[in-house]
Amino acid sequence: MNNIETVYKKSEGLTDKYLTYCPGCTHGIIHKIVAEVLVELGILDHTIGIASVGCSVLNYDFFSCDMIQASHGRAPAVATGVKRVRPNNIVFTYQGDGDLASIGIAEAIHAAHRGENITIIFVNNAIYGMTGGQMAPTTLIGQKTTTSPNGRDEKTQGLPLRIAEMIATIPGATYVERVSVHNPQNVRKAKKAVMKAFTIQKENKGFTLIEFISTCPVNWGMTPKDAVDWAVDNMIPYYPLGVYKDKTVGEEK
Amino acid sequence: MSKVLMKGNEAMALAAIKGGCEAFYGYPITPQNELPEYLSKHMALNGKVFVQAESEIAAINMVYGAAGAGARVLTSSSSPGIALKQEGISYLAGSELPAVIINVMRGGPGLGGIQPSQSDYKQITKGGGNGDYYLYALAPETLQEAVNLIKEAFDIADYFRNPVIIAVDGLIGQMMEPVDLDQDIQSWDLKPKTWKADGNRKNRDKNIINSLYLDPYDLEDHNNHLKAKYDEMKEKHQRYELINMKDAEIVVIAYGSVSRIARSAIEILETKGIKCGILRPITLFPYPEKAFKELPKTVKNLLVVEMSTGQMVDDVKIADEFQHPIHFYGRTGGVIPEAQEIVDKVLEIVGGEKHE
C-alpha cells in the first residue's frame, strides 16, 4: 500500500485570489518564496506587508497577512512608520525597479541608513512592466524599451544602477543579497536568503534587502523560458548574484 | 490648572503629546523647527516615537503607515513642505486614515519667504492633493486655542477617519504666550479601530489599508462614502466666533493672527464711534456659513482681511449669498498688517461707501 506525502503545495501565506501577473512572470515565484518563509518562520499572522506601485500593486490581495498599500516609491517610509509604532510585528516591503530604484530611491536609502528593522524585497526586471515597458534605472546598456527605442545609451541615459551594491555601502544596512529564480536550485537559494533576512528582522538585527533578478516576458517580447534564459545570460553578468553585506558574520550562532 | 509661558511651536508640540500622539514624523523647515525639536526630546521621554525623515514626502508616508497600523500620529511642516505632502494627504483621506497635520504658514508661492502668511488657504480648504476629499481644517488664533484644538484634533481625526489640519501662521508658531495644557476639551464618540492593519491577525480576517479601487462603480461608492463624512462636517461641525456684533455696521472676517489684529482695530474704531464686529472662522473647512445667518441687520458691509491676496474672499461670497457688499484688505509675502491699516480700510468703506 502506498501512503501519500505532500512534497509541495500552495503556501498558506498566499490567499485564494488569482494572481494578476502575466503568464510566466517571476513575480509569482517570488511571492511564493516570501509567503513560504513567513509561514515557516511562524510569523505570518503578525506580519504587515507594504504593497507598492507597479505590476505588484495588487499584492495586498495576494499575501495572507495584513497589508498596507503605499504610494509609488514610498513603501520604505510607510514601513518605517509602521515598524516604529509596531516594533514587535514583522514588516516588509515588496517593490519593483521603478518603485525602489527611481522614484523611491531616497526612501530606500534612508530606511537602510537609519537601520530600520524591516525587510525589503526588491524585484529587478530591468523594465517598467505595469506601464507598458519603459526604461528603468536598471535597464541594461543597449536594451530596447519604449523610452529607449534605440537601446539604452550611456551618454544620455546613464549606466544601470546596481542597487544591492549601493545599499550594501550604507553603514546602517545589516544584510544585502542578490538572488535569482531562474531554476529550482536558485529558487531554493533565494528562499534561504529571504529566510535569513526575515530571521534577522525577527532577531531585531536591522535592515535587510534581497534583490531578485526577475523577468518581464511580455515587455521583453519573449516566452517565459526565453526570458529566464535572457536574464541569466545578460542580467546576471552585470548584476552578479551573491551576498553584498552581512553584519551577522562572525556572530555566535 | 497652572499656566506656562511657552513658544507656540513648543506649546503645539506638547499639546500633541497631551492629545495622545504616539508618533511624530517630520522634517525641518522654518518657521516650525521648534516643534520637531521639542518632540525629538519629549517623545522619547514619554516612550513615544520620533523620526526626522529624509523629506516631507517620506514623513507623510511614515504618518500613513503608522496611521494604517492604528496609531495616533502627527506631522508638521510649513507651506512648501505641506505642498510636498499633498499626495500622501490624498492617500490618507482615500484610505480613511486619521492623522493630524500642522501647517505653520509662511510666504509663498515656491520657496517664498519665512515670515508669516495665510496663503495656503485654498490649498488647505480646496484640497492640494488629487481626488474628491477634504481636510477638517482648524485655525486657532491664540496659543491656548491652538493647544486645545490640537488635543482635540486626534479625536476628531479618529472619529472621521480623515486627516485633520491645524492651520496657523508663523506668528503663532513663534510667539510666546501663557498656556494651560490641561484644559478640558470637547469629547467625541470614538469606535475601536477594527480596521487597522497592525499585524495582529489572530482573531480576525486580514485587514487591508488601500485607496485603489479599479472598478469605477466601487470607486464611486467609496467617494460617496467619503462625501458623507464631509457633509456631516458641514452640517454639524462648523466652528466660528462672533465678536462685538451688537449694532455692528461693518464686520471684519478674519482668522488666526489676523483676527487678533482685528480685535485691536475694532477697539480703535470704537473710539471713533464706528461699530465694527468680527466674524472669526475657527474651521476653514467646513466653512462657517451658519455664522453669516447670524449677522445683525445693521451690518452694511463685510471686509475680508487676510495675509494673502484674498484666498478666502470667494468662500465669503458664497456664504454671504449676496446679502452684503464684500471688500478685501490684505498684506502678503510675509508682511503682517497693523491694526491701523484695518482701521483705515474700514474708515474708507464706511466713510466713502467705497465698493470693491
Place this chain on the structure above:
Amino acid sequence: MAKGRIIIDTERCKGCNLCTFYCPVNILKLDETTTNSKGYTPLMTTDPDKCIACGFCAIMCPDSVITVEKFVKEAK
C-alpha cells in the same frame, strides 16, 4: 512505477510553459486539445508513471498550480 504524482489546477494554469523545461523526466507539456475558462492552454502530464516527485515543476510555477505528492511505502 511512479514515485509520486502531480495534481494540476488546470483552471489556474496560465499555460506559461515555464515548468515544462524543468522536468527532469520530460513528462510535461501543454494540453493543446483544450483551453480553460480563461482561454489558456493548461498543463498536462504525458506519462505520469515516470514522475519522480522532484517538485521542480511546482517550484517554478508562478501561480502555485501544481501540488506534488510522493508515494511512501507503509512501514510494516
